[in-house]
Amino acid sequence: MNVLIIGAGGMIGRKLATKLASSPVLNGQEVRHLHLVDVFEPSAPLDTPCRVLTEAADVSAPGEAARLLANRPDIIFHLAAIVSGEAETDFEKGYRINLDGTLNLLEAIRQDASYCPKLIFASSIAVFGAPLPAPIPDTFHLTPQTSYGTQKAICELLLSDYSRKGFVDGIALRLPTIVVRPGKPNKAASGFFSGIIREPLNGQEAVLPVADDTLHWMASPRAAVSFFLHAASLDTADMTGGRAVTLPGLAVSVAEELDILRKIGGEARIKLIKRVADPLVEQIVAAWPRQFDASRALSLGFAPDESFEAIVRSYIEDEGISI
Amino acid sequence: MNVLIIGAGGMIGRKLATKLASSPVLNGQEVRHLHLVDVFEPSAPLDTPCRVLTEAADVSAPGEAARLLANRPDIIFHLAAIVSGEAETDFEKGYRINLDGTLNLLEAIRQDASYCPKLIFASSIAVFGAPLPAPIPDTFHLTPQTSYGTQKAICELLLSDYSRKGFVDGIALRLPTIVVRPGKPNKAASGFFSGIIREPLNGQEAVLPVADDTLHWMASPRAAVSFFLHAASLDTADMTGGRAVTLPGLAVSVAEELDILRKIGGEARIKLIKRVADPLVEQIVAAWPRQFDASRALSLGFAPDESFEAIVRSYIEDEGISI
Numbered sequence: 001m002n003v004l005i006i007g008a009g010g011m012i013g014r015k016l017a018t019k020l021a022s023s024p025v026l027n028g029q030e031v032r033h034l035h036l037v038d039v040f041e042p043s044a045p046l047d048t049p050c051r052v053l054t055e056a057a058d059v060s061a062p063g064e065a066a067r068l069l070a071n072r073p074d075i076i077f078h079l080a081a082i083v084s085g086e087a088e089t090d091f092e093k094g095y096r097i098n099l100d101g102t103l104n105l106l107e108a109i110r111q112d113a114s115y116c117p118k119l120i121f122a123s124s125i126a127v128f129g130a131p132l133p134a135p136i137p138d139t140f141h142l143t144p145q146t147s148y149g150t151q152k153a154i155c156e157l158l159l160s161d162y163s164r165k166g167f168v169d170g171i172a173l174r175l176p177t178i179v180v181r182p183g184k185p186n187k188a189a190s191g192f193f194s195g196i197i198r199e200p201l202n203g204q205e206a207v208l209p210v211a212d213d214t215l216h217w218m219a220s221p222r223a224a225v226s227f228f229l230h231a232a233s234l235d236t237a238d239m240t241g242g243r244a245v246t247l248p249g250l251a252v253s254v255a256e257e258l259d260i261l262r263k264i265g266g267e268a269r270i271k272l273i274k275r276v277a278d279p280l281v282e283q284i285v286a287a288w289p290r291q292f293d294a295s296r297a298l299s300l301g302f303a304p305d306e307s308f309e310a311i312v313r314s315y316i317e318d319e320g321i322s323i
Numbered sequence: 324m325n326v327l328i329i330g331a332g333g334m335i336g337r338k339l340a341t342k343l344a345s346s347p348v349l350n351g352q353e354v355r356h357l358h359l360v361d362v363f364e365p366s367a368p369l370d371t372p373c374r375v376l377t378e379a380a381d382v383s384a385p386g387e388a389a390r391l392l393a394n395r396p397d398i399i400f401h402l403a404a405i406v407s408g409e410a411e412t413d414f415e416k417g418y419r420i421n422l423d424g425t426l427n428l429l430e431a432i433r434q435d436a437s438y439c440p441k442l443i444f445a446s447s448i449a450v451f452g453a454p455l456p457a458p459i460p461d462t463f464h465l466t467p468q469t470s471y472g473t474q475k476a477i478c479e480l481l482l483s484d485y486s487r488k489g490f491v492d493g494i495a496l497r498l499p500t501i502v503v504r505p506g507k508p509n510k511a512a513s514g515f516f517s518g519i520i521r522e523p524l525n526g527q528e529a530v531l532p533v534a535d536d537t538l539h540w541m542a543s544p545r546a547a548v549s550f551f552l553h554a555a556s557l558d559t560a561d562m563t564g565g566r567a568v569t570l571p572g573l574a575v576s577v578a579e580e581l582d583i584l585r586k587i588g589g590e591a592r593i594k595l596i597k598r599v600a601d602p603l604v605e606q607i608v609a610a611w612p613r614q615f616d617a618s619r620a621l622s623l624g625f626a627p628d629e630s631f632e633a634i635v636r637s638y639i640e641d642e643g644i645s646i
Contacts, residue, residue, distance in 0.1 A: 161473040
């Protein structure tokens with residue numbers, strides 16, 4: 001079995017590639033070839049029986065999608081995107097990478113009439129926009145309030161239509177916010193949900209810009225990887241009502257995050273959190289979805305993290321943090 | 324004020340052009356220039372004080388959208404599309420006309436930084452797909468089950484995003500099925516909803532392929548024209564939750580259609596209806612939306628037809644049918 005990961009240099013892409021390289025079985029079949037692509041050449045996982053090919057490529061450039069399919073991958077994970085903030089400030093680049101890139105891929109697949117791979121596409125809860133009920137049902141409409149969310153929603157519609165026509169076998173996964181993100185703090189408005197765990201566990205200060213009762217929809221990187229792998233082996237024959245699935249995250253409050261930090265890291269870690277209210281961040285976060293009824297995903301076998309404590313413990317384990 | 328109608332040769336486009344030509348006032352301002360465009364040169368309305376320009380143009384062709392905007396129309400009605408059946412059989416043509424055409428128009432508008440026209444886009448209830456509740460709320464998700472519906476849903480998302488960014492001031496109108504369509508019978512699966520009124524009123528036989536309790540969401544051509552004119556004068560500042568509006572139709576059963584035909588045309592007309600059950604048409608119609616809660620449109624001032632009787636009487640009046 002051949003597997004192609006587009007966006008293999010990103011945080012989830014790297015973890016997905018590492019997982020497949022070390023456990024090269026998908027849907028009961030051996031993964032022999034692993035093709036890892038990103039705009040910068042991604043690193044190759046070590047210690048794997050797979051033949052690994054890494055390369056830099058931009059799927060939004062003419063002809064690149066068709067070239068990447070020359071090896072006819074059985075399963076394609078498409079995670080390449082520019083993030084919400086950049087898609088908002090650079091309108092043309094956002095549409096080129098996040099919409100044209102996906103469309104190029106779908107078209108290259110359609111052009112080959114005898115080829116119908118599984119395509120797992122990374123969508124986002126950014127397809128939803130306020131006013132939002134709590135919890136948000138699977139049948140709630142999409143009114144994205146960013147260009148990024150709009151591009152993801154359009155790709156979902158394309159994926160469903162190309163799948164309905166039998167050109168591809170697609171699934172779009174609406175990922176929760178990934179917490180705890182490893183690495184350095186970034187400037188994403190949602191960054192503090194990871195920061196208030198990650199920085200104190202590293203003995204560093206973290207800023208908390210919102211109130212303790214702020215609720216957010218989260219999943220661990222480990223859960224995110226498991227969602228992609230589960231989607232790859234899912235029988236899509238029963239997916240009536242479109243190919244996009246809102247995944248089961250956990251609705252976690254800042255207060256619960258702090259309780260778990262205290263439980264795992266002790267009171268000294270809590271003292272590293274500086275409360276600096278930020279009305280702009282509060283306003284952005286207030287417009288985000290907080291809680292979903294993810295019944296459809298659960299019935300399709302997608303499993304959420306066990307608890308926020310399990311999320312933090314998986315971070316400590318996966319990143320080799322010493323407490 | 325300059326007005327551009329793209330798709331001015333279609334049934335609604337013609338009626339809209341005729342209405343504007345005879346009552347050339349929009350939003351309290353005089354319409355001086357009326358630019359009528361379709362893939363075939365549309366006919367020019369007679370007896371109008373407007374300067375009328377008619378021409379054949381395909382907005383999906385490179386450069387054509389920008390050329391059509393040279394006169395900087397204040398209001399653009401975009402009704403051009405290929406219909407559901409053709410978009411389903413000719414996948415590439417459907418995406419080219421129904422998606423690329425609209426995208427070309429939006430891009431041509433965006434490229435001119437000092438220009439922000441009102442753009443009223445003809446969408447469709449084909450953006451919805453089974454399983455559907457009854458009535459369908461304004462917040463129900465879009466799971467189109469045709470490429471046509473997919474293309475309309477994508478254009479709605481683009482229109483909302485381009486409007487949010489301030490490039491255009493857009494509104495997408497999800498039109499009900501238009502009944503009574505004037506003219507000859509066509510092969511659309513929904514054609515019989517018009518046919519069972521139109522043909523008997525013309526003394527001709529009509530085939531009824533579904534059961535009497537079949538419910539459908541309808542509006543008259545006259546209501547459709549009024550929706551476009553109302554949208555042109557609407558203040559969009561309060562349109563939170565996207566720029567697409569499900570318009571208020573009437574949920575009418577076949578039984579009610581027959582009652583009104585009997586009331587207006589007498590028992591002899593009813594006898595012209597031949598019941599020939601068609602399982603394929605029944606299946607297609609069963610997957611269509613039947614009834615909406617169109618609260619949002621009503622609160623924005625869109626007004627439905629008074630009754631199905633009023634729909635039939637407006638058809639008789641507008642088309643000069645003698646009973």
